[in-house]
Amino acid sequence: MENLQEKLEEYYNKNYLPMHMPGHKRNVKLLGEKLPYKIDITEISGFDDLHHANGLIKNIENKARKIYGSKRSFILVNGSTCGILAGIRSVINFGDKVLIARNSHKSVYNAIELNNLNAIYISSKINKYGIDGNIDVKEIEKKIKENKDIKLVVITSPTYEGVINNIKSIVSIAHKYNIPVLVDEAHGAHLRFMDNLYNKEALNSGADIVIQSLHKTLPALTGTALLHIQGELVREENVARELSIFETSSPSYILMSSIEECLDILIYKEELFKEYENNLKYFYKETKKLQKLKILGNEIENKEYYDFGKIVIITKNTNITGKELADILRKEYKIELEMSSIDYALAMTSICDTKENFIRLLNALEEIDKKLENKEEKENKIEIVLPEKKMNILDAIKNNNSKYLNYKETEGKISKEYIWIYPPGIPLIAPGEIINKEIIQKINDYKNANIEVRTTFDKFPKIEVIE
Numbered sequence: 001m002e003n004l005q006e007k008l009e010e011y012y013n014k015n016y017l018p019m020h021m022p023g024h025k026r027n028v029k030l031l032g033e034k035l036p037y038k039i040d041i042t043e044i045s046g047f048d049d050l051h052h053a054n055g056l057i058k059n060i061e062n063k064a065r066k067i068y069g070s071k072r073s074f075i076l077v078n079g080s081t082c083g084i085l086a087g088i089r090s091v092i093n094f095g096d097k098v099l100i101a102r103n104s105h106k107s108v109y110n111a112i113e114l115n116n117l118n119a120i121y122i123s124s125k126i127n128k129y130g131i132d133g134n135i136d137v138k139e140i141e142k143k144i145k146e147n148k149d150i151k152l153v154v155i156t157s158p159t160y161e162g163v164i165n166n167i168k169s170i171v172s173i174a175h176k177y178n179i180p181v182l183v184d185e186a187h188g189a190h191l192r193f194m195d196n197l198y199n200k201e202a203l204n205s206g207a208d209i210v211i212q213s214l215h216k217t218l219p220a221l222t223g224t225a226l227l228h229i230q231g232e233l234v235r236e237e238n239v240a241r242e243l244s245i246f247e248t249s250s251p252s253y254i255l256m257s258s259i260e261e262c263l264d265i266l267i268y269k270e271e272l273f274k275e276y277e278n279n280l281k282y283f284y285k286e287t288k289k290l291q292k293l294k295i296l297g298n299e300i301e302n303k304e305y306y307d308f309g310k311i312v313i314i315t316k317n318t319n320i321t322g323k324e325l326a327d328i329l330r331k332e333y334k335i336e337l338e339m340s341s342i343d344y345a346l347a348m349t350s351i352c353d354t355k356e357n358f359i360r361l362l363n364a365l366e367e368i369d370k371k372l373e374n375k376e377e378k379e380n381k382i383e384i385v386l387p388e389k390k391m392n393i394l395d396a397i398k399n400n401n402s403k404y405l406n407y408k409e410t411e412g413k414i415s416k417e418y419i420w421i422y423p424p425g426i427p428l429i430a431p432g433e434i435i436n437k438e439i440i441q442k443i444n445d446y447k448n449a450n451i452e453v454r455t456t457f458d459k460f461p462k463i464e465v466i467e
């Protein structure tokens with residue numbers, strides 16, 4: 001079967017005169033070869049069309065479908081973001097009621113806004129390190145029973161920190177009421193290939209729409225992702241149409257080649273996952289010896305529903321914050337982490353990490369650990385409760401009867417903005433919600449730990465509130 005990258009190279013060598021986009025015209029004499037201009041084409045004859053695929057691109061989609069066992073898979077070049085926007089809109093009508101995991105990524109909230117959805121939120125339990133845990137499946141059933149008009153359930157699994165939800169149980173409840181389940185599996189494209197996680201993966205657990213970023217946990221270029229569907233509750237045609245709205249009409253062939261290359265690695269190099277799992281096992285075994293720092297995977301109760309590829313390093317009860325740990329690793333060891341927060345920092349791993357990479361991180365943590373001091377148990381002071389919702393996100397965003405206040409003066413006010421820590425981009429407050437005392441205290445905590453608080457209009461410490 002033809003491979004996209006080979007075909008792109010072959011095409012370049014044929015020396016066609018490009019009287020079409022892109023404007024760089026493959027002129028490597030002028031532009032140099034540092035960037036891949038030679039194979040950066042647009043949808044010309046013989047190269048298929050992303051939004052009407054029936055050739056080379058369809059082949060890639062079919063590869064994804066076979067590997068992941070979906071009814072249909074779409075390749076995405078605008079990240080999971082466009083898949084989430086399109087996936088949600090493909091099954092709801094404007095103004096519908098939806099059940100949304102509160103720890104959703106901002107793209108889910110953007111879908112709520114664009115479609116003026118009435119979102120009912122479901123929280124996950126926050127553990128003692130301030131990390132989101134599993135969603136209570138019974139709570140989902142309760143909410144569905146209370147709100148018979150829910151049209152969609154949206155769950156994130158795994159979370160940014162690697163917590164996997166019991167999608168099988170969630171799906172079986174939602175399907176009893178004929179409600180489709182969309183899983184934001186942006187962090188889980190690799191689960192299928194990991195021992196013991198195969199059956200925790202969303203498609204295998206019966207989810208109707210599953211969106212996965214290839215670029216987050218697999219060897220693929222930034223921006224690449226997949227959207228899979230299965231079952232009878234989602235119309236293929238609706239998803240395709242929504243993707244043509246939310247995804248570019250000029251898809252990058254470089255990104256699409258990267259998707260194909262990634263899928264080929266999944267088909268032909270499965271042994272890489274064995275090696276990866278061995279490296280992780282070694283890392284977790286060795287880190288049990290740390291005295292002050294802890295690794296979440298060694299501590300977590302529900303190990304069955306956890307992706308050990310996410311190395312969450314806990315600094316709670318030491319004299320440094322997660323952010324300070326990340327700074328030390330960067331400055332003294334040239335190790336850059338994915339994110340850091342008050343009580344922890346997160347290292348992301350993949351099959352492309354060699355044993356040497358794991359040892360380098362391990363050695364650095366061992367050295368740092370020796371220099372740390374124990375600090376008295378500081379219990380998580382603030383239990384975040386779901387803020388009260390006064391209006392839908394869209395209504396709040398469009399309400400111009402508003403003013404800016406310093407965040408300390410906003411208690412009891414309705415926010416017109418999101419308040420986020422990014423990453424992971426899960427809102428502390430969404431537009432239309434009442435800012436409460438606990439949220440203000442939480443913001444203080446983040447500020448004290450030098451963690452940047454972001455808001456929609458970027459005027460923090462001022463927040464726009466509705467009068």
Ligand SMILES: Cc1ncc(COP(=O)(O)O)c(C=O)c1O
Pocket residue numbers: 078079080081082104105107156159160184186187213223224225424
């Ligand atoms: C849970 C989750 N969902 C969706 C996204 C969006 O993915 P992408 O960056 O591929 O658009 C992210 C990105 O960080 C994420 O963490």
